[in-house]
Amino acid sequence: MATKEIQPVEPERGAGVDPATGEYRVLGQGQTFKSVTEKISRIVLTPNTPLGWFALFGLGGAVATFLLVAVTWLFLQGVGIWAITQPVAWGFAIINFVWWIGIGHAGTLISAILLLFKQGWRNSINRFAEAMTIFAVVCAGMFPLIHVGRPWLGYWLFPLPFTMNVWPQFRSPLLWDVFAVSTYATISVVFWYMGMIPDFGTFRDRAESKAAQYFYGLLSLGWRGSARHWMRYETASLLLSGLATPLVLSVHTVISFDFAVAVLPGWHTTIFPPYFVAGAIYSGFAMVLTLAIPLRKFYHLEALVTERHIDNMGKVMLATGFIVAYGYGMEAFMAWYSASHWEAFMFWNRMFGPMGWSYWVLITCNLAIPLTTLWVRKLRTNVAFMFALSLVVNVGMWFERFVIVVTSLYRDFLPSSWGTYRATKWDYMTYIGTLGLFTALFLLFVRFLPMIPMNEIRLMLPGAKITPKATAKAGD
Amino acid sequence: MPAREGTYGLLAEFETPSDLVRAAQRAHADGWRRMDCYTPYPVEEAAEAIGFHRNKVPLITLVGALIGLAAMFSLETWISVLAYPLNIGGRPTYSWPAFIIPAYEWTILWAGLSACFGMLALNGLPSLYHPLFNAPNFRNGALTDKFFLCLEAMDPKFDLSETKAYLQTLEPTSVVEVDY
Numbered sequence: 052m053a054t055k056e057i058q059p060v061e062p063e064r065g066a067g068v069d070p071a072t073g074e075y076r077v078l079g080q081g082q083t084f085k086s087v088t089e090k091i092s093r094i095v096l097t098p099n100t101p102l103g104w105f106a107l108f109g110l111g112g113a114v115a116t117f118l119l120v121a122v123t124w125l126f127l128q129g130v131g132i133w134a135i136t137q138p139v140a141w142g143f144a145i146i147n148f149v150w151w152i153g154i155g156h157a158g159t160l161i162s163a164i165l166l167l168f169k170q171g172w173r174n175s176i177n178r179f180a181e182a183m184t185i186f187a188v189v190c191a192g193m194f195p196l197i198h199v200g201r202p203w204l205g206y207w208l209f210p211l212p213f214t215m216n217v218w219p220q221f222r223s224p225l226l227w228d229v230f231a232v233s234t235y236a237t238i239s240v241v242f243w244y245m246g247m248i249p250d251f252g253t254f255r256d257r258a259e260s261k262a263a264q265y266f267y268g269l270l271s272l273g274w275r276g277s278a279r280h281w282m283r284y285e286t287a288s289l290l291l292s293g294l295a296t297p298l299v300l301s302v303h304t305v306i307s308f309d310f311a312v313a314v315l316p317g318w319h320t321t322i323f324p325p326y327f328v329a330g331a332i333y334s335g336f337a338m339v340l341t342l343a344i345p346l347r348k349f350y351h352l353e354a355l356v357t358e359r360h361i362d363n364m365g366k367v368m369l370a371t372g373f374i375v376a377y378g379y380g381m382e383a384f385m386a387w388y389s390a391s392h393w394e395a396f397m398f399w400n401r402m403f404g405p406m407g408w409s410y411w412v413l414i415t416c417n418l419a420i421p422l423t424t425l426w427v428r429k430l431r432t433n434v435a436f437m438f439a440l441s442l443v444v445n446v447g448m449w450f451e452r453f454v455i456v457v458t459s460l461y462r463d464f465l466p467s468s469w470g471t472y473r474a475t476k477w478d479y480m481t482y483i484g485t486l487g488l489f490t491a492l493f494l495l496f497v498r499f500l501p502m503i504p505m506n507e508i509r510l511m512l513p514g515a516k517i518t519p520k521a522t523a524k525a526g527d
Numbered sequence: 528m529p530a531r532e533g534t535y536g537l538l539a540e541f542e543t544p545s546d547l548v549r550a551a552q553r554a555h556a557d558g559w560r561r562m563d564c565y566t567p568y569p570v571e572e573a574a575e576a577i578g579f580h581r582n583k584v585p586l587i588t589l590v591g592a593l594i595g596l597a598a599m600f601s602l603e604t605w606i607s608v609l610a611y612p613l614n615i616g617g618r619p620t621y622s623w624p625a626f627i628i629p630a631y632e633w634t635i636l637w638a639g640l641s642a643c644f645g646m647l648a649l650n651g652l653p654s655l656y657h658p659l660f661n662a663p664n665f666r667n668g669a670l671t672d673k674f675f676l677c678l679e680a681m682d683p684k685f686d687l688s689e690t691k692a693y694l695q696t697l698e699p700t701s702v703v704e705v706d707y
Contacts, residue, residue: 220613
């Protein structure tokens with residue numbers, strides 16, 4: 052094993068390092084079944100909600116009202132209140148949709164793909180990463196729905212037998228999106244809820260108030276930890292991971308088809324599916340860090356979400372960041388190698404045109420800053436730095452979608468149909484409102500649901516080791 | 528169904544998973560079949576010890592996946608070819624490559640739902656009441672840090688006092704009688 056060859060690090064790195072491997076420990080030392088259970092269930096079952104929680108929840112809720120106002124006005128006035136027009140017919144709605152969905156992908160990657168790869172360290176972070184996925188999909192799903200103009204007819208997207216005998220067009224990527232995103236949302240919720248069933252059982256047994264006992268008792272479905280149940284449960288979890296893995300890869304692939312299937316310079320490219328998926332995971336890991344770093348500090352979870360997690364997430368970001376860099380490079384290369392006048396002009400305009408600044412924001416935030424600093428282990432385990440970096444990457448990934456959508460559209464083939472794009476206050480309010488909604492939902496999750504999977508953490512503790520029969524003596 | 532009264536079984540409590548697994552292996556070797564282990568996290572060895580090796584969740588998932596695949600692909604074909612054929616530049620109505628994506632998504636959707644709900648159905652969940660919740664010590668740690676072995680009264684070998692004495696030989700922390 053490669054990790055064995057790493058020399059033990061100098062003692063200044065602190066107690067978090069395991070001298071046997073030279074790596075940071077996945078869990079802090081001295082944890083037992085009881086201590087882990089108590090630490091996690093105390094956050095939820097305490098009668099005293101911290102004041103900071105109320106402050107943040109109030110803030111998130113206040114920001115979410117922007118969304119309410121903006122969407123109400125949208126329904127009254129129509130999509131004309133947004134900046135979308137010809138030639139930029141897709142604006143913030145699609146940018147935000149892709150950005151939010153991308154963020155969600157890290158949650159599925161952590162819960163499904165890393166489970167298949169037997170990455171035990173994921174256990175501490177998978178539950179709130181999954182919660183992040185679901186809330187991100189909630190925010191994402193709203194945008195296409197309000198973008199259709201008449202959202203009360205949104206059900207036309209589904210193949211339902213209408214009286215007027217109109218059926219959807221199954222050759223359109225926009226319809227593929229409907230199936231990809233709705234399946235993704237459903238499977239994510241199922242996976243998330245199923246993971247929490249045993250932990251709800253723990254809460255039911257530990258809750259002191261009658262209301263909490265009923266609430267968690269119902270949610271736990273009567274889970275009692277039978278060995279037979281556990282085996283079927285483990286099989287189902289493994290199968291769901293195996294299913295969620297191709298699903299998560301397909302979702303952003305299908306979203307990239309929305310662009311790639313169009314015959315438009317800047318969109319019509321085969322690099323889009325892998326580049327979108329890698330970008331999604333890149334931004335998603337950034338968002339996991341944005342959430343995990345304040346959470347572990349606020350709730351004193353340093354023993355469960357350790358430097359090892361932050362370090363590993365930094366490594367994943369480094370790897371996916373380079374795939375994204377390859378995507379950018381390949382776009383530039385194809386603009387030249389295709390020898391297409393339109394491709395070359397589009398790319399030149401993307402870099403040096405009137406909106407060229409957005410391309411350089413993207414290059415700075417996604418490539419220049421993270422891909423130079425993430426090599427350094429000292430920086431990868433520096434919590435403050437990683438928090439700042441995660442915000443930078445989130446901004447960069449938002450600009451990536453801005454660049455793809457806007458700079459490919461605003462210079463049409465004929466100069467007579469050139470235009471520009473300047474988002475209106477309603478665009479901004481809708482976007483900022485979803486950030487508030489996301490924050491509020493996430494805080495509710497942290498307060499009422501088990502944010503770290505207790506049953507999976509128990510499995511990683513030294514006490515879970517089964518000693519062989521030969522060494523078993525009476526009374527041990 | 529047996530009458531829901533009397534004794535459900537005898538519940539032995541253990542401190543560590545290893546103690547539980549050894550006790551379960553012994554009880555299984557001694558001919559006990561109506562038995563179960565209760566642990567706060569999945570202990571594969573405990574399921575092996577009580578002779579539970581295979582389950583039907585994968586089969587249910589496969590069936591669900593095939594239903595989802597067939598349902599969506601035939602729906603697409605029926606809509607595009609028969610119910611609402613669109614002539615777009617004379618292109619074929621049966622354009623199956625475009626149908627793959629929704630069919631693929633529905634394969635995963637149905638498989639995932641079958642895995643989850645199939646698992647719950649096989650486990651007999653939701654069942655908010657279970658006799659074990661009557662045991663005084665069960666809810667005090669079965670899902671935190673305690674390990675339980677239950678020998679059920681349905682087993683033909685079951686006899687209240689003999690089984691109690693037998694369980695004591697497995698060196699549990701305690702043995703309690705569980706009523707319906």
